[in-house]
Amino acid sequence: MTFEVSQNGGRSVAFITLGCAKNEVDSEKMRAKAKAAGYRIEQDPENADAVVINTCSFIQSATEESLEAIFEAAGMENVASGGAKLIVAGCMPARYGDDLEVELTEADAFVPCSKEDDLGAILDALFGGSLKNASLNSESNANVSSASGEAVREDEPVSVSAYVKISDGCDRFCSYCAIPFIRGRYHSFALQDIEREVAAHVAKGTREIVLIAQDTGRWGQDFKEPSTLAALMGELAERYPSTWFRVMYIQPEGITDELLQTVASHDNICSYFDIPLQHVDKALLHDMNRAGSREKYLALAEHIRATVPEVTLRTTLIAGFPGETEEQFEELCDFVSEGLFDYIGVFAYSREEGTAAYDLPDQIDEDVKAERAQTLRDLADASCTPRIAQRIGREMDVLVEGREEDGQLFGRAMCQAPDVDGETYISAGNVGDIVHVRIADTLLYEMEAE
Structure with a gap:
């Protein structure tokens, strides 16, 4: 809090x-x-x-x-x-x-x-x-900017990274999710409102803008004259060439060739995709009211890596969804072990009243769900941390965010989203600087640079 x-x-x-x-x-x-x-x-x-x-x-x-x-x-x-x-x-x-x-x-x-x-x-x-x-x-x-419903004021403390919402609500109605009942139907915020908020943050010294929503990939599709997330990101990246832009929570269907090309062609857009898959078994995904399969997701990850150099991939998975068999869980474990993702978040299925999945048969015991979730987390660590270690020796830019109590400087590279992907520890720089470093070592998801 x-x-x-x-x-x-x-x-x-x-x-x-x-x-x-x-x-x-x-x-x-x-x-x-x-x-x-x-x-x-x-x-x-x-x-x-x-x-x-x-x-x-x-x-x-x-x-x-x-x-x-x-x-x-x-x-x-x-x-x-x-x-x-x-x-x-x-x-x-x-x-x-x-x-x-x-x-x-x-x-x-x-x-x-x-x-x-x-x-x-x-x-x-x-x-x-x-x-x-x-x-x-x-x-x-005069100093209040109300963009997409949010506001930035000159008397607020400067943050080197800021979240900007580009839409609210969701129309997907995944069977396990209560968001549509909480946030309502999907609606995109106008480009001019988003840009106004971004401008206010940048004017205060913010160096990274993280675009968020329940379903970022759908941005602009509900406009009278439809637009795309790629168009939004390209516009922002070109208006603010010294600012990093990152987008989170893109459903698999939102990964288009237009978006991949936009990310690949702008140095200030983080080559980073957060794609919640939730599972890879086609039948179980159908019960979740989601489309997809292991084969489609493997092809998607390979296509992204082929199109966007040195891309970072994150996903989230659900363990213990109603009816998940041992075979389906093993398939998910095998998928994780293939090592296609740099970061994987794992959640045990939570039975939520009011959702379609609440009344599904074959609800799984809480202890079994917790055990499966932990198994996935252990596999994720085993497959992801070697990918992090492959960064040793690479040169990259790091946004300096602050100091530990002992004075140690830390920040994040473009391959690290705020709050979820660890930090990079550095030896020189000031908060708000973007410094060029060489990665000297890694420990799990943390990096040390020189």
Whole structure:
């Protein structure tokens, strides 16, 4: 969980964010809405007049973590005494609706994903009236950029890497996934709004923009005049040639030749593809309401590597989906052992109420799911870490991100996405620099450079 801080006047609001990077972006949007309504952003929730918990409810464990955070906040002295308001926002209110309001009496207000833009008015209602003057002068608004629903302000701390959402919602309805019920139907954000947010980040010194969504590969297809993710990335890369661009969460169908050529032809677009496959057995994928097969995915990985030099591939897999036989699991293990991917995330299947897979027969025992997931993780380490070790001796650029407590500089190369792929440790440079290095050694997923 993270907290944001500012020095605006008025009553104070603290934000506690759980879940993925998309939630981080949504919290930033809500923070800007609160600031625009005249509220000061407080770092410490125990000193705030209102505490907003941006929840995650993608799977059961995330819901449980969100509930723990809510109950912990409800027990803080300022909230328990009634002096501070507790607001539950994000995925949980979106997913559980009125049922949550009945059960979770600790909260003073609920803000589902679709209502996050209304946070300022909701705070005003809780406190009995607006804290802002009716006529907010244009100067105070001038430094707010609201792109794709998000905002960047000049008084925020500079981050060398920033997430930018390019769409929201999902139309795939994978049988295990609750996202369409939480986020609604898929809708792309306009190019000009995305570009405005990117421009605001770049103007502040951000060196890497990570484009995210539930389904990034579909960007632009729902426009009156359809566009493509390749067109979006090419446009951004050419407008900001000194900025790295990275895209995450591309479904296999979103990997087009146009996209591959766009990535290959722009030095500032990371040669990096995050492609969630989930499984490789055709019958099991059909039960997941997904298309694909082991043969198709092998061909896709080979085609990408043939088209984009020195590409980095990441995927995610699900172990223990209902009906997964020993033979199907072994097929997945064999696929992992082939070593086509640099990074593999593994999750045990989570049975989620409201999804089609919840009522499927042949649900697998929790211990078996956990055992299969761990087996896959061990195989992933065995097949991926040798690929990481092959980088020893290679020269590459590293974006310097910060220092450890002992002063050790660290950053990330283009082959490392934020938060998931480890760090590169370096000996010289300043935060925000892009330095050219030679990889001297690796340890699992970490790299050391000189």
